[in-house]
Amino acid sequence: MNEPTADPRAATAHESAGAPEPVRADPWAVLRRDNQARIGLGSVGVALPSRAVLELNSSLAAARDAVHVGLDTGELVAQLAACGIGDPIVLTSRARNRGEYLRRPDLGRVPAELEVLPATGWQLGFVIADGLSSKAIREHAANLVRCLVADLGSDYTIAPPVVVTQARVAVGDWIGQRMGLETVIVLIGERPGLSVADSLGMYLTHCPKPGLSDARRNCISNIHPPQGLGYRAAAATAARLVAGARALGHSGVDLKDSGPDPSLTS
């Protein structure tokens, strides 16, 4: 087989076999513009063509490796410090390494220490957690925090950002309670897929405290422009949800997003 090209799905089996074929327009090409999904793969008999199988295997290898890449907190702290909501604080969860993190979700939900966090009390705070994709945090977290501050900074007091490594979503419950946050928003790296390894999710919890179930959270997922949700659209949804949670007195399944504004693009 030839080396994979930038978009091997666009290539046909004939081309990959090396046979000189007249150039034909792939009717799926235009449809792939709206989509990262592996559509129009073609078939050999009824099975996947060799190129599609090899491409899946190499994507799988990349995604599996991506799970184990650690977060460079130094660079992230510098970026977050420039967001104008105070000096970032860096913590770890109780999971000591990636292997333990994967097997022990209970440890990933609890910060290793809380005493370093100020307990001043703010209306809103952001927790940035590596989750399963440090790449998502590296690519998107600071940009998203900047948009969130722009949308929410004039309406609410915002705590200094907290960065946590080897962390799961519920780590925000402990941090939120300790810091006296009325609402905590956890930005977390979603698990790497085959085609998207940098997807970031945002979980909003009003009145955070340890022991809350996921039914008390609202999630905005798949933030990874340009293909996924953009920063401005995600921040606008978060702003609606924060206002909604404060009006309702809690977050979770009772809190419905009034809907995306189609005019928003990033």
Next chain:
Amino acid sequence: MIRRQTLDGHSYEFGSLVELMAKATPRRSGDELAGCAARSEQERAAAQWALADVSLDCFLTEMVVPYETDEVTRLIVDEQDRTAFSALSGLTVGGFRDWLLEAAARREGSALLGSIAPGLLPEMVAAVSKIMRNQDLIAVAKACRVQAGFRTTMGLSGRLATRLQPNHPTDDLRGIAAEILDGLLLGAGDAVVGINPAGDSPQACADLSVMMDEIRRSYEIPMQSCVLTHVSTTIGLIEAGVPVDLVFQSIGGTEGTNKSFGVDIAMLEEGWAAGRSLHRGTVGDNVMYFETGQGSSLSAGAHLGTDGHPVDEQTLEARSYGLARHFEPLLLNTVVGFIGPEYLYDGKQIIRAGLEDHFCGKLLGVPMGVDVCFTNHAQADFDDMDTLLTLLAAAGVNYVITAPGGDDVMLGYQSLSYHDANVMRNVLGLRCAPEFEQWLIGQGIADAAGRVHGLDLASSSLRELVGTGAR
């Protein structure tokens, strides 16, 4: 009740039925995480001997999760058909395994297995599965037949259906329409065209429902669609007049798990009634669609049973089927490798769990499907998925989940491709649901015998379909 078992000169003691069932469970990471797994292979073997000696009647009095504090237990126990159970009364768990394999080998096995289903408690079914090998799970499940219908019929002998899962990271209508087109041209969607929305705004869900309904009507496709959002959102959509075929909800095996999903039995009843009120089915009125998975209760911290002991994740999973069958669903699939390696560590554990779930659900009378899947942080790969699909297809699974290339670009995990299902249909001589198959033949996607060969985009009038979502 304390049970003891001697094995190779060692005496093992099991303090309760909850502890015994957990320790008899084939090894998996979730039970080790919960702290209820056997501490050695020999302790596990001893527990399986002891569990085999437990009478099925014990399950009527020794509750795994207390009746007083858990509405799932109350529903399961209150609805048990004692007359149907009477055929099994007096059998031990070990005797029940023998009974099942004898029944499965008989010509009238399907009717016999169907007749006992309403008499079974999920805990009995979970218990017997723990002393059954993969081969046993396949043989008995194959003999169980559970049918359901809406616009297509699920569960007929010799059929393997698929859910077409056209997920998209921003719920873009044009992108999703292209994925639906891709799947239809490869013969997918006879179980359901079902979208997991990336956002949970009711308006986005309504837009997706309307688009799928337009596609269905434009091309006169005998299919059902579903937007897999929270049941309370779906109830709102139905009240607003949005065309809804199936009502979806994730469920689990304890009241606390369901609370973590933001639902209870009353809310599910409300969703069921709302779905049925529309009378949109043509060949049946099964309107509910459930997803489940081993580990969901532990993940929610809602896995404790009698006397506060952790219940093993496979028994809790079986209890979710006990809850589901009350609602006469069209579809239930375990999302077996989805939750992650902390609950099912590797390909071996995922394969075993997939077969257990399929067996338990079918024996309880649930029309089972399976999402044959894995995540990138588990120790599993496409070979494991091929193996599990082959085993499940041999076991007569009603349907499997399929996505473009097996790669779900929104949820970030790997399921099966449309191609995988077609290969398996060819290998085992399985066909699509009959109503959908007729449509595929008419479209030139399947031959006159119903064999799906797929169709090029350029050769199909369906290519206009991408215009539907572009408006």
